[in-house]
C-alpha cells in the first residue's frame with residue numbers, strides 16, 4: 001500500500017486552484033439515471049470515488065465518455081440493470097444514491113445496504129422512509145434494499161426528515177422529480193451540494209424550489225432531458241488548505257472557490273487570529289506573528305461548522321495557544337484521528353463526542369495511519385508541522401477525496417512525497 005512521507009518544515013506559501021466538490025459530483029453523475037438524454041458534467045475532480053461511481057453506472061448500463069479535462073458525458077438510454085452490487089457499494093457508501101433515481105425511472109431498484117464505516121453506523125432508514133412515503137414497496141433481502149413500485153409511478157408526498165441527511169435529501173429529491181404530483185421535503189439538508197444537484201435537475205427540466213432552505217418542494221414531471229452542468233468547488237478541500245497554511249504560519253491564495261460556502265470555517269480562522277480577504281471566487285489567508293488562538297468548535301449541518309472540517313480543527317487547536325473544546329454532533333465515531341495525533345504529542349482528552357485540546361508548542365513526527373477521508377488529510381497536515389519525518393499509511397482514504405493532495409501541498413512548498421507500496425514491501429523484504 002502506498003504511503004505518504006511528510007517532513008515538518010517552514011510556512012506554506014503560494015496559490016492553488018480548488019477542484020470540483022466530490023460530494024456534489026457523486027449525486028450529479030448519478031442523476032444521469034433519470035434521463036435517456038446526454039448529461040454533461042464538467043469540473044469533475046480526479047478521485048477514486050469518481051472512478052467507483054463510473055464503474056457502478058457502467059455496470060447498470062450507462063454509457064460514459066470522459067474528455068481530457070475530466071468532463072463526463074453520460075447516456076442512460078440503455079440501462080439494463082437496476083442492481084447496485086455489494087462489492088461496489090461497500091467501497092463507496094454514496095452508491096446508495098442510485099436507489100431514488102432507479103426506482104423513479106424504472107420502477108425498481110436493488111441496492112446493497114451500504115453497511116457502516118469508520119465514522120459511524122451510517123443508517124439509511126431516512127432514504128427508505130422517503131421512498132416508502134412515495135409509494136414504493138421496500139423490503140430487505142440478503143443485505144439488499146429491494147424497492148418496487150409495482151409498475152406505477154412514485155407519488156408525491158410530504159416527507160419530514162427526522163434527522164438532517166445530505167444524501168437522504170438528495171435521494172428523495174431525485175426520486176421526486178419523476179413522481180406524480182408534488183413532494184415536499186421538510187427538515188431538508190441545506191448543503192451547497194444539495195443546491196448544486198437541484199440546479200442541475202432544474203436544468204434537466206425538473207421543477208424544484210426551496211433548495212438551500214429546510215423545505216424543498218419538487219413538482220414531478222413526465223421526463224427529464226439532458227443538460228450541461230459544472231460541479232461547484234470543493235469547500236472542504238478549500239478549508240483543508242486554509243488550515244494547512246494557517247498552522248504552518250504561512251499565507252495562501254486559493255482560486256476557484258465560493259467563499260460563502262465555507263463562511264463558518266472562515267469565521268473560526270478569523271477567531272484563531274488569521275487575516276482573511278475574499279472575492280467572488282478566491283480567498284487569501286495570512287497568519288499572525290504569534291501562535292494561533294484556540295477556537296471552540298461545534299459541528300452541525302450547514303450552514304453551521306461542517307463535520308468534514310472537524311479533524312482539521314482538532315489539529316489546529318493542537319498547536320494553538322491555549323485550550324479549546326471540539327464537539328462532534330453529526331457522527332458518533334469521528335475522532336479516529338485523535339489517537340494518531342496523540343502519538344505525535346498532541347494533548348487531547350476525549351469525553352464522548354467532546355475533545356478537550358490543550359495546545360502544545362510543537363508536534364513531533366511518528367508513523368501514523370489514516371482511517372477516514374478527512375482524518376487522513378489532518379494527519380498529512382500534522383506531518384507538515386511536526387518535527388521530523390511522518391509516514392502516513394493507508395492513504396487510499398485520502399485518494400478518495402483529495403485530488404493529488406501531495407502535489408498541491410508541494411506547490412505551496414511542503415516537503416511531502418508518495419512512496420509506492422511495492423517499493424516499501426521490497427525494501428522491508
Ligand code: EPZ
Pocket residue numbers: 022023026094120121122123124125126127128163164165166167168193307308330331332373374401
Ligand atoms: C454526507 O454524508 C457526506 N457524503 C459526508 O461526507 C458528510 O460528512 C455528511 O454528509 C454530513 O455533512 C456525501 O455527500 C457523499 P448524512 P451522508 O446522511 O449523507 C444520520 C466525506 O468525508 N442518518 O447527512 O451519508 C447519520 O448517521 C463524507 O466526504 C440517519 O440516521 O450523511 C448521521 O449521523 C463523510 N439515517 C447524520 O444523519 C439516514 O437515513 C447525518 O448523515 C441518513 C443519515
